[in-house]
Amino acid sequence: MVAAPKSVEQLTEAEAVAELTRLADEIAAHDIRYFQEDAPAISDADYDALKRRNTEIEARFPHLIRENSPSFRVGATRAEQFAPVEHGVPMLSLDNAFSDEDAVEFDARVRRFLKLEEEVAYTAEPKIDGLSCSIRYENGVLVQAATRGDGRVGEDVTANVSTIGEIPRRLKGSGWPETIEVRGEVYLGHAEFAALNEAAEAAGQKTYANPRNAAAGSLRQIDSKVTAQRPLRFFAYAWGLLSEPFAETQWEALAKLKSWGFQVTPQSERVQGAKGLLDAYARMEAERPKLGFDIDGVVYKVDRLDWQQRLGFVSRAPRWGIARKFPAQQARTVLEAIDIQVGRTGALTPVARLTPVTVGGVVVTNATLHNADEIERLDVRVGDTVILQRAGDVIPQIVRVVPEERPKPEPAPFEFPHVCPCDLKTEVVRETTASGAETVVRRCSGEFACPFQRLAHLRHFVSRRAFDIEGLGEKQLTAFVERGWIAEPADIFRLHAHRDELLETEGYGETSVKNLFEGIEARRTIALDRFIYGLGIRHIGETTAVVMARGYGTIEAFLEAMDKVAARDPEAVEELDAMDQIGGAVIDAAAAYFAEDHNRRIVQALKDELQVQEAEKPKTDTAVAGKTVVFTGTLERMTRDEAKAQAERLGAKVSGSVSKKTDIVVAGPGAGSKLKTATELGIQVMTEDEWIAMVGG
Ligand code: IVH
Numbered sequence: 084m085v086a087a088p089k090s091v092e093q094l095t096e097a098e099a100v101a102e103l104t105r106l107a108d109e110i111a112a113h114d115i116r117y118f119q120e121d122a123p124a125i126s127d128a129d130y131d132a133l134k135r136r137n138t139e140i141e142a143r144f145p146h147l148i149r150e151n152s153p154s155f156r157v158g159a160t161r162a163e164q165f166a167p168v169e170h171g172v173p174m175l176s177l178d179n180a181f182s183d184e185d186a187v188e189f190d191a192r193v194r195r196f197l198k199l200e201e202e203v204a205y206t207a208e209p210k211i212d213g214l215s216c217s218i219r220y221e222n223g224v225l226v227q228a229a230t231r232g233d234g235r236v237g238e239d240v241t242a243n244v245s246t247i248g249e250i251p252r253r254l255k256g257s258g259w260p261e262t263i264e265v266r267g268e269v270y271l272g273h274a275e276f277a278a279l280n281e282a283a284e285a286a287g288q289k290t291y292a293n294p295r296n297a298a299a300g301s302l303r304q305i306d307s308k309v310t311a312q313r314p315l316r317f318f319a320y321a322w323g324l325l326s327e328p329f330a331e332t333q334w335e336a337l338a339k340l341k342s343w344g345f346q347v348t349p350q351s352e353r354v355q356g357a358k359g360l361l362d363a364y365a366r367m368e369a370e371r372p373k374l375g376f377d378i379d380g381v382v383y384k385v386d387r388l389d390w391q392q393r394l395g396f397v398s399r400a401p402r403w404g405i406a407r408k409f410p411a412q413q414a415r416t417v418l419e420a421i422d423i424q425v426g427r428t429g430a431l432t433p434v435a436r437l438t439p440v441t442v443g444g445v446v447v448t449n450a451t452l453h454n455a456d457e458i459e460r461l462d463v464r465v466g467d468t469v470i471l472q473r474a475g476d477v478i479p480q481i482v483r484v485v486p487e488e489r490p491k492p493e494p495a496p497f498e499f500p501h502v503c504p505c506d507l508k509t510e511v512v513r514e515t516t517a518s519g520a521e522t523v524v525r526r527c528s529g530e531f532a533c534p535f536q537r538l539a540h541l542r543h544f545v546s547r548r549a550f551d552i553e554g555l556g557e558k559q560l561t562a563f564v565e566r567g568w569i570a571e572p573a574d575i576f577r578l579h580a581h582r583d584e585l586l587e588t589e590g591y592g593e594t595s596v597k598n599l600f601e602g603i604e605a606r607r608t609i610a611l612d613r614f615i616y617g618l619g620i621r622h623i624g625e626t627t628a629v630v631m632a633r634g635y636g637t638i639e640a641f642l643e644a645m646d647k648v649a650a651r652d653p654e655a656v657e658e659l660d661a662m663d664q665i666g667g668a669v670i671d672a673a674a675a676y677f678a679e680d681h682n683r684r685i686v687q688a689l690k691d692e693l694q695v696q697e698a699e700k701p702k703t704d705t706a707v708a709g710k711t712v713v714f715t716g717t718l719e720r721m722t723r724d725e726a727k728a729q730a731e732r733l734g735a736k737v738s739g740s741v742s743k744k745t746d747i748v749v750a751g752p753g754a755g756s757k758l759k760t761a762t763e764l765g766i767q768v769m770t771e772d773e774w775i776a777m778v779g780g
Pocket of ligand 1: 178320
């Protein structure tokens with residue numbers, strides 16, 4: 084990640100502007116990877132940190148909030164697909180225990196808290212490794228289902244959950260509370276998971292790393308018809324909101340849930356005291372390989388619900404329950420080869436091919452090596468004996484090499500490929516973040532031309548903020564790519580050549596074909612910034628694309644400049660660098676993109692199909708062209724946004740802070756420190772009226 088950033092309190096206004104711009108682009112790029120490509124590049128925690136930083140900067144500099152601020156997109160983007168649902172009772176998590184001692188201490192704690200001498204009864208339930216879900220029933224009818232989310236608010240997945248066969252749409256039997264949130268785990272069995280991945284692989288689609296990811300991906304499908312085809316399963320084990328109590332013990336509650344039509348884990352049992360906890364764990368560990376679904380431990384719960392009530396919660400976890408986790412399972416084997424796989428976004432992932440070995444009851448032949456840095460860190464070489472670890476997940480990891488067992492003579496260190504295995508022999512580049520920091524990821528620079536990346540790129544191309552082509556969604560694109568009709572953006576505009584075949588395709592009629600072609604034709608005339616953004620060049624987000632479009636004005640000027648930037652022509656690089664908020668990462672990405680012949684050819688072919696509109700270039704023949712202007716204090720004849728837009732139209736650059744580079748400060752009533760600085764620096768200061776007189780408003 085990036086070097087530790089300056090604290091928000093220390094940021095100057097200029098730094099804040101730069102950072103807000105960078106964050107807007109970076110977050111937008113992550114949103115695309117997360118929502119459209121289902122291939123997040125960073126963890127949720129890192130993503131949240133970016134969002135938080137953005138909000139903190141905005142809180143300190145409210146006047147710098149951008150029109151396209153990620154804060155405005157929270158609802159629109161993260162939850163565009165699934166509406167937020169507030170849980171009736173929060174969905175908390177459990178504390179973990181890792182040893183027999185921890186389990187014994189849990190029992191002791193419970194008895195101390197309740198001041199009990201007697202033995203306590205517990206349920207011991209398998210801890211299913213899926214994703215938790217809360218399903219609300221009103222009068223016995225399923226009315227809403229939500230994911231856990233942050234525990235307080237989840238996502239509305241009612242349509243998708245309703246397709247899961249093991250979840251009753253109507254409760255069976257009787258005795259259910261008028262309102263009840265039934266909680267449990269949505270998961271995929273091993274056999275279903277293997278079949279799903281096999282089918283995905285055969286169709287050239289993305290495979291899932293483990294059953295839990297596959298279950299999560301399946302549950303979060305926008306189209307519930309897709310979810311319906313995934314063999315998701317469900318175990319009920321808890322509840323949230325209740326209109327009235329329905330059981331006196333957890334054990335009784337499980338039996339009731341079962342009688343209402345839910346599956347409950349048959350491996351669950353009721354045990355007595357600490358010894359019962361330990362025995363249950365040993366038994367579950369032995370049964371684990373035969374279960375046919377992933378569990379990552381055992382959950383212990385105080386059986387009596389009145390005692391659970393008295394025990395209550397400490398912060399985010401109950402005192403009445405604990406999760407005893409299985410240790411990671413390890414085995415020894417030999418690394419036979421390292422293969423490189425190319426993901427949908429072009430990221431190159433090294434995969435270890437192993438001599439088959441059983442780890443925790445599962446035969447393992449592959450392990451992920453994550454990236455080049457990981458290989459270097461482990462210093463793992465083909466022929467090495469390695470320690471493999473499987474922790475809950477199905478994709479095992481190599482923890483370390485056994486140095487004594489390295490063959491003689493020593494094998495050479497692994498050399499990470501410099502060209503993509505996609506046959507294009509494109510250069511492999513190290514990925515950088517928008518702020519220019521190198522990451523551990525290496526990518527194929529083949530973009531549209533790399534068969535592994537084509538679909539993701541085309542999806543970006545037709546997406547709403549790029550070419551926004553109606554009627555050409557993921558499903559249609561995938562089908563057209565498979566049929567060989569579309570391989571690159573220009574092909575979209577030549578799709579009419581396949582009109583007759585399309586008419587014969589199931590699901591298409593005269594009207595839908597007409598609509599599709601109208602949707603395409605409507606975009607044959609396109610704004611330059613959308614054209615640039617649509618190319619999907621790394622780090623060239625919407626904002627940067629607008630800046631570049633304004634800077635170059637025409638598609639011809641843009642392409643000419645890009646050729647020169649690719650050749651590292653100093654003048655062209657400097658021109659680009661001088662554009663507002665554009666720096667090294669954008670320049671490098673543009674240069675790498677346009678240095679590839681196939682990218683240039685693809686862009687040219689696309690241009691030949693289109694009329695790319697001229698962008699409004701900043702004027703150079705006005706009184707304020709090229710000047711840096713700062714507005715401060717209250718403006719009385721126009722809004723800040725108007726003033727800014729007008730100044731920019733006239734070729735001025737508007738800045739939020741006064742520095743030596745400022746040419747003019749327009750000060751209205753109430754102007755404070757900026758006016759003071761301007762006077763100190765001897766900068767020209769004028770009133771709003773004087774400004775308007777000058778710019779001829
Ligand atoms: S009871 C207050 N029972 O483990 C929390 N959870 O760390 C009540 N899980 O979020 C949860 N199997 O996703 C419970 N038999 C089981 C479980 C189980 C799996 C998951 C669940 C929960 C997490 C708790």
